[in-house]
Amino acid sequence: MTESWGQFKSFDGKKFNALDADFTREVSRLLGGKDLTTCFQCAKCSAGCPVSDKVNIQIHEVMRMLLFGLKEVLDTDMIWLCTTCYTCQERCPQGIDITDILFGLKNMAFKKGITPSGYTGARQSLYDTGKLYEPTDWERDDLELDPVPELNVADTRKMLDKTKLMKLEEAE
Ligand code: SF4
Ligand code: SF4
Numbered sequence: 679m680t681e682s683w684g685q686f687k688s689f690d691g692k693k694f695n696a697l698d699a700d701f702t703r704e705v706s707r708l709l710g711g712k713d714l715t716t717c718f719q720c721a722k723c724s725a726g727c728p729v730s731d732k733v734n735i736q737i738h739e740v741m742r743m744l745l746f747g748l749k750e751v752l753d754t755d756m757i758w759l760c761t762t763c764y765t766c767q768e769r770c771p772q773g774i775d776i777t778d779i780l781f782g783l784k785n786m787a788f789k790k791g792i793t794p795s796g797y798t799g800a801r802q803s804l805y806d807t808g809k810l811y812e813p814t815d816w817e818r819d820d821l822e823l824d825p826v827p828e829l830n831v832a833d834t835r836k837m838l839d840k841t842k843l844m845k846l847e848e849a850e
Contacts, residue, residue, distance in 0.1 A: 687734050698747035705744050710778025717741045723766035723776055729759050737766050737776060744779070752787040756780075758794050801838075808834040 706714045717738075724736040733756045735743075743751040751757070757780050766776045787793060800810050808829035818825065 689735075689739070692750075694746075694748055694750065698749060701747040701749050702744060705779065705782065708779060708782030710775030711782065713772060713774045714741070714744060714779065716772045717745060717770075717774055718772065720771060722769045722771060726765045726769045728763060728765065729756075729761060733759050740780075740783075741774070741776065752783060752790060752792050757783045757787060758797070805835060805838055807831065 702715070705711050719738060719742060721736070721738040723741070724730055724738045727737050730736055733754075735754045735756050737756060737760070740751055740754060740756050743754075760777070760780050762777055762780070764777045767774070767778070770776055803812075804810055808831045809826075813826060815825070
């Protein structure tokens with residue numbers, strides 16, 4: 679397995695700073711976070727997660743870190759490698775909106791500049807070219823497709839400027 683992204687690799691030997699109840703409260707106020715503290719650690723979410731063998735920390739452990747107010751959760755790879763398939767959310771016996779919480783954690787991590795380079799690179803490419811990546815001619819030839827039409831990058835940029843997506847980068 680290739681090395682997963684993220685500073686937080688495991689709980690082994692990890693010493694945490696003081697637990698931060700304010701952080702738990704902050705996450706509880708996020709979209710989907712209202713039932714966070716009802717998690718009783720059954721791990722049913724992790725049992726159905728399709729990326730459980732790709733991440734250094736499982737989704738029920740993410741939930742546990744949130745319950746303990748551990749901000750190190752923003753350094754875990756789970757929040758970025760999640761495919762947003764919603765399986766965990768469907769399976770949770772407590773009805774916790776787990777996937778929605780992960781969206782909020784991504785936003786928090788992004789604002790702190792804790793973002794995998796692949797994401798910031800894709801964002802820059804979208805801003806510069808209107809595309810997430812450059813399709814190669816031979817791929818399109820193989821599929822007998824016409825060349826990619828010219829894109830109106832100005833509209834894409836206007837949209838991204840409105841969402842302030844690129845402005846966040848200046849704070850990194
Ligand atoms: S399935 Fe729900 S209650 Fe069980 S560990 Fe996951 S979040 Fe907690
Ligand atoms: S939404 Fe994310 S965390 Fe939940 S099961 Fe799917 S991949 Fe795993």
